[in-house]
Amino acid sequence: MKIAVVGIGAVGGVIASKIDREYAPVMISKNKEIVKSIRENGLRVKKEKATHCNVNCCPRIYSSFKEADLKFDIILLCTKATNVIDAAKEALNYLSEIGFIVSFQNGIVENHLLEFVPEEKLVGGIIGFGATMHQPGFVEMTSHGEIVIGELNGCIKERIKVLKSILDSVIETRITQNIWGAKYSKLLINACITTMGAVSGLTLGEMLSKKEFREVFRKILYEGVEVAKKKGIKLEKISGVSIHKLAASEREINGKFCLSKFHKDLIIKFIGRKYKNLKSSSLQSLERGRKTEVDFINGIIVRYGKETGFETPVNERIVEIVHEIENGKRKISPENLRELIF
Template identity: 30%
Template sequence: MSGPILIWGAGAIGGTLGAAFIRAGHDVILVDNAADHVAAINERGLRIDGPIFQDTVKAKAFVPENLKGKFDRIFLCVKAHHTEAAAKALLPHVAENGYVVSAQNGLNETVISKVIGEHRVIGCFVNFGADYLAPGVVHYSGHGAVVVGELDGKKTKRIEQIYALMKEFEPKAILTENIWGYLWGKLIYGTLLFGTALTNDSIADVLANQRYRPILTKLALEVGAVANAKGVVPEAFDGFDPVAFAPTASTAETARSFDEMVIHNRRSTKSHSGIWRDLAIRKRKTEVDAQVGPVVEVGRSLGVPTPLAARVVELIHEIEAGTRQLDLVNLDLLADAEIGA
């Protein structure tokens, strides 16, 4: 593959990846819906702050309607609930033999496949810490798992190329034959993050809180049960071990995974999730309908009950609407939902 790498969505994930690719010597073009972000990048460059590296890189940036041309390599890095609209907008820019890498949260590969064709989609799992701070500024706060793989698990020339590219960003990047296992593993972990985002406490503090570990464990078990019903084997990453949240797991195994997740999150300067930031700082909708919502829907279709996941969706909606405050008491309400289920 040749030509520039197109990053569609130049916020936390896309901005961090794009800047790393530029620093590695690649030609990168950025696309973002935020006109002020695009203008700032074109005027001053894209600035990356944080403990991993600090730099300002030069790149061409466009709002979608001003982009021209077709591209072999496209990274889609928008919020999960914007995936379908973004996929439709980028479709005219996918080269004949080009592909889209879904560097997002959730099961967005299925959404993108419906728009551009499954053969043009590459699975991607990222768990590094990053936040959009201001127009032209992204904070890269901590290393995390980076995994790529073909949706059918095959080894292809293009996946080897993408893997080599991702290793330039994260030397510990993984090439997997089970990308769906990582995506479902992230859904289990991500649902826990939605649980922590019901509060104002940090990710590490909530996961370390012995009072709430039992209800968070049951929440994770629900998502794992849906994955199991689909025949997916979730993969471990960054201290999160799906085996520790299986029905057969011992109390010690579950406690160890919680402890390791706490250690991983305390290493990062990103104390709170992007979910919490959407709720508390940016005052905008989260990805709950595109991440936890599908778990509930798939569970319903497979006859797997998910009352806690459904209650998390309800509580997040209430916080988004301004009718509920961020507070640890919301986890007590989640526990009440479990009792009433």
Template identity: 25%
Template sequence: MRIAVIGAGAVGGVIAALADRAGHQVAVTARGAQLDALQQRGLHLSGHWGEHTARPHASAALEERPDLAVLTVKAQDAHIALAENAESLRGVPLVVVQNGLGGAEAAAAQLPATAVVGGLALFAASYLSPGEVSITTPAATYLGLPAVRLDPAAQAGSADRVAPANPTAPAPGDAALRLATATLGAFMPIEVTHNFAGAQWTKLIVNQVNALPAITGHSVQNTIADPRLRAVLTDSMREAVGVARARGVHFETLLGLSDPLLRVFAAAPRPVARLLPLLMSRRVGKTPNPGSTLQSIRRGQLTEIDHLNGAVVREAYAARLEAPINARLVALVHRVEAEGAFITPTEVARAV
């Protein structure tokens, strides 16, 4: 099968390498040094799912129409990437693997002739250097169909949503979901969820671990091990859970987190609640995990923080609430982006 991966970074690189190892005809899009490396040396995968050097067809934009496409660029780059590849994607099932909220809905609105499936990569991958990606924590990728679509105001940044015009009609993405599940599931762990919105929110809680590494320059494990930073992380997670509950979200069970557990976590005394990040750190494993946001910082790229902690802030606003801790974390990440210097844990704890 012809599989295209739009955005061969850490997550996209892993999917492309695994598809190549399974014998598929793989095309990827990339930029700069990554594109040069892929064209000259190929794509080398290492880590928990073994070693493989893939030789995908690499270009700045897709040159042929695939049978299945996977979008793995950061949320802030998705609109441009889809516009650049719109002709090649016309009528092609598209899996949108992104953090944050609303990515699949936005892609479906931008490409109305394309059946879109939402994807959440729960495995942790690192972009080591151009042409080199590694799995630091193995886990499944969840696929599902968004239960709602974004209205025009939401596509402009509002968190308001509307239900489908006919919620009992078969979803147009059903066939695409079956194809994506069968194809990707043959070479990587795949789980299907019927509560994709809840899964997005659970992943958003997990992704709370991304901000502090990006701010301090330390790994996920080291930030959680620091009592000062763990207290900040706990408070930001509890704030996010509160916002989700106000928005009527039922969390999907992912990576050891569930709706009942997160409700208890939000209500527990703070010293007890701080145990949850420690449990999350154990699931990450011993291999230092920088988190995707710190990886962007190290590459000199803008991060997706506005679609992680920033999404919590927007959802809070839609619920007529505030999310001051998440807002401060967003501001600190933007400060690191602008100044190019990490912030000490002491200063972070004082600022938040």
């Protein structure tokens, strides 16, 4: 079985390293520094109690599918959502007869991919573990969590079982028959943690230690959950976390005190303490002068809200703030979150 991993950043690097011994994947990266580093030093992975180790042979990384000149049975797309369209268009030409693509992006990109990728050639995926790239070609898995995969039509085919057995080499992998609901549920988590961290510059611990910011967290979730109800999206637990146990209800949004609101606040505070050093991936993108994935995350909530006639003012404003930062019209600051308290 021939496997390609596209996008050798933090997530792609971890996956490629974990499945290397048994499946020897080909790596594809448009980043010249990453290609150069891996060709010279191998793909380096930081392990718990060690500095790093080389786990890949150098020749198996290429700057394009054309350079690799191979057909693949499985292509794992691990690029940023902002780059996934171009990556998928190129990948489609290098699938074997039975081959398929797996989309692992934050947010929801599958609706865009289905405009040119046949449904039978696409599988949805969610990454629940944390990862970081210390240097080009030097990655680390920073937190544990499951991988979730599923056919877009909800069927369980033999190929999804094969994919699970491969990805189990990375971390525990779960098959869902509700991949759209699972993707949207993960999107809601990212809409809070990733985007709030991006506009504020704070770690998750710093952010969720403040009551006013936990309120913003709940409001973002509230809008997302209400939109899901109107769209008929069935939410799923993500790495054991139920979105409904975090999101504010309409009664809580209206300012009325109740035990459920107090309980949700404690859970969110606990999440902040447990992952206190977590730094937003979108914040890292902004610091490098790159565009974020906000249009595929909070932007999806806004779009679904317009489609269903439900207003999403907090998500609309945070999307605007991110774009202002991207365009150099605003600085990253905790004050940006205070604008969302209304």
